[in-house]
Amino acid sequence: MLFQSLEFLMFFAPVFLLNSYFANRLHSPLCRKWLLAVASAAFYLSWNVPLFSLLFGSILINFVVANRIEKVPAQKRRWAAFGITAQLTILAGFKYLNFGIAAASALLATLGFQAPHRTLDILLPLGISFYTFQGIGYIIDVYRGHYPAYASFLDFFLYKSFFPQLIAGPIVRGDYFRERLLRLDQPITLPMVSSGLMLFVSGVFKKCVLADNAAKIADLVFGDPAGMSSLMTLLGVYAFAFQIYFDFSGYTDMARGLGRLVGIDLPINFDRPYLARGLREFWQRWHISLSTWLRDYLYISLGGSRVSDLVTYRNLVITMVLGGLWHGANYTFLIWGAFHGIGLALEHAIFGKGERNIRSPLLNVLAIAVTFNLVCVGWIFFRADSFDAATMVLARLTDVSSYLAFDQLGFFKPQNWLFGFIVPALFVFAIERWYCTSEIDLEMRAPLRQAIAFCAMLFLVLLTSGKTNEFIYFQF
Numbered sequence: 001m002l003f004q005s006l007e008f009l010m011f012f013a014p015v016f017l018l019n020s021y022f023a024n025r026l027h028s029p030l031c032r033k034w035l036l037a038v039a040s041a042a043f044y045l046s047w048n049v050p051l052f053s054l055l056f057g058s059i060l061i062n063f064v065v066a067n068r069i070e071k072v073p074a075q076k077r078r079w080a081a082f083g084i085t086a087q088l089t090i091l092a093g094f095k096y097l098n099f100g101i102a103a104a105s106a107l108l109a110t111l112g113f114q115a116p117h118r119t120l121d122i123l124l125p126l127g128i129s130f131y132t133f134q135g136i137g138y139i140i141d142v143y144r145g146h147y148p149a150y151a152s153f154l155d156f157f158l159y160k161s162f163f164p165q166l167i168a169g170p171i172v173r174g175d176y177f178r179e180r181l182l183r184l185d186q187p188i189t190l191p192m193v194s195s196g197l198m199l200f201v202s203g204v205f206k207k208c209v210l211a212d213n214a215a216k217i218a219d220l221v222f223g224d225p226a227g228m229s230s231l232m233t234l235l236g237v238y239a240f241a242f243q244i245y246f247d248f249s250g251y252t253d254m255a256r257g258l259g260r261l262v263g264i265d266l267p268i269n270f271d272r273p274y275l276a277r278g279l280r281e282f283w284q285r286w287h288i289s290l291s292t293w294l295r296d297y298l299y300i301s302l303g304g305s306r307v308s309d310l311v312t313y314r315n316l317v318i319t320m321v322l323g324g325l326w327h328g329a330n331y332t333f334l335i336w337g338a339f340h341g342i343g344l345a346l347e348h349a350i351f352g353k354g355e356r357n358i359r360s361p362l363l364n365v366l367a368i369a370v371t372f373n374l375v376c377v378g379w380i381f382f383r384a385d386s387f388d389a390a391t392m393v394l395a396r397l398t399d400v401s402s403y404l405a406f407d408q409l410g411f412f413k414p415q416n417w418l419f420g421f422i423v424p425a426l427f428v429f430a431i432e433r434w435y436c437t438s439e440i441d442l443e444m445r446a447p448l449r450q451a452i453a454f455c456a457m458l459f460l461v462l463l464t465s466g467k468t469n470e471f472i473y474f475q476f
Contacts, residue, residue, distance in 0.1 A: 001249070002471075003258070004468055015035065016262065018035055018308050019036065019262045021113070023263060024188055024462070025185070028115065032263070036163075037154060040161040042157065043166070043199075044161065048126065049128050054161075058087065058090065061087070062083065062087075062088050063084050065079050066083070066139055069142050070149045079335075084136055087139075090132065091128060094125055094128060116341075129327075131161075133326070134171050136250045137171065137173065146175065147165045147174060158179070159172070161450070162210075163258075164259045165266055167471075168255075168473040169255075170266055170269040172267065177264075180265055182264055184264075189261055193261060196259075196260035197296070198257070198453075201257075202250075202457060208461050208464065210242065210424045211244075211245075211246040211469075212469055213418075213419040214239045214240070214421065214424055215239075215243045215469060216420060217412060217420050218243050218383065219410060220456070221240075221393075222236065223391055224366050227394055228404035229403070229408050230396050230397060230398075230402040230403045231404070232409070232411075242424035243472075246383075246427075248269075248287070248471070249270040252269040267288070269288050269424065270285065270286060273286035273431070274372050275366050276368070278345045278347055278367065278371055279347055279374065280344055281343070290326075294319050295319075298322060302314075309349065313345035313349070321341055322337065324336045324340075332381045332382065339381065342373060346417050413429040420461075
């Protein structure tokens with residue numbers, strides 16, 4: 001069930017009404033927890049019934065391991081190692097086994113051995129990367145004593161399976177979610193509903209109007225890079241940058257809106273990342289829950305920046321390479337991660353680890369432009385189906401002679417250019433400066449402005465509604 005589908009709205013409507021009844025009439029947090037837990041299970045079962053057992057098994061392992069860590073301190077290292085290994089084994093088996101087989105076959109071939117190249121027909125469980133990382137972070141936090149383990153299995157089941165964030169995040173910390181569960185004794189108020197609807201419609205607008213129209217441009221370019229002019233290739237790369245941003249931040253807005261409608265606030269995951277003035281600032285604004293996860297559980301564990309500069313650079317590269325591998329079992333993701341890791345290391349070497357304070361407006365604009373284009377170069381490897389396809393896109397971008405070929409611009413309807421390129425560019429570089437959905441709070445600042453924006457977005461969603469794509473991050 002896609003969030004923007006009629007099927008999901010029919011599923012969510014009774015959940016919302018029952019939850020509001022339990023909150024405002026019965027004043028029963030326990031009933032709300034059971035309702036949301038059953039709804040979360042039903043939501044995942046609607047995607048794949050057999051693979052729900054994998055999710056449940058992951059939840060059970062996490063719950064038992066964390067409680068053993070807390071109750072048997074002398075053996076906590078052993079329990080933590082078991083829990084993390086079990087989670088990573090499940091993830092590797094479903095997501096990276098074929099990649100490992102292919103890599104081993106290629107290595108044997110280079111050594112002169114004949115090795116049959118076989119792939120296994122493995123169905124990737126929906127959301128496995130997200131709920132695995134969430135579970136690993138929880139085990140590490142309990143091991144480090146940051147907060148106590150969940151005593152209630154119902155609470156923990158809801159933490160790991162909460163349907164708005166289950167498939168594509170944000171990756172929620174255990175103490176953050178438990179604090180939200182403690183607020184389930186509070187009623188569902190009109191400001192919560194209005195701001196939740198605003199967030200949800202904003203997400204649908206980003207996905208259905210902006211991301212899906214940008215995808216039409218990006219898919220054509222990356223589907224046949226050799227047949228595209230340099231100008232069309234450049235526009236296609238920018239279109240993918242807009243597509244992935246509005247696709248993923250749109251999902252986050254929908255998830256946060258749904259969470260708020262049932263009384264559970266989810267954390268902000270994007271904060272105008274394309275206005276960053278450097279790669280470090282970009283990762284402080286993009287997919288915040290993943291970047292902070294990589295920082296807290298991987299980068300700092302490697303030593304962070306508390307060591308020599310060379311070791312710090314190594315830590316940055318390793319962290320980002322593994323972050324790239326988290327996205328998928330493909331060499332292009334490894335290259336994408338290495339690109340960002342090397343970029344972060346160079347930025348650290350040039351500017352140090354302090355905050356950059358750029359006072360000149362012109363230099364600010366220049367820093368934003370350079371950072372955005374560097375990020376777009378990285379997106380080429382993220383989007384391309386293979387290394388050869390990525391290098392072909394780069395080759396087209398450097399072919400100055402065909403930048404004046406305008407004939408291919410007619411491949412798309414004006415609607416695709418308007419909502420897939422022009423409006424996204426205006427939104428990213430202008431509109432988000434004064435209107436950002438991450439700032440929509442329970443008080444609903446500037447209600448007239450919010451109401452106008454709500455009606456405009458809803459109108460455009462209904463006007464351009466059609467077949468919609470799955471969210472990009474569902475594949476991870």
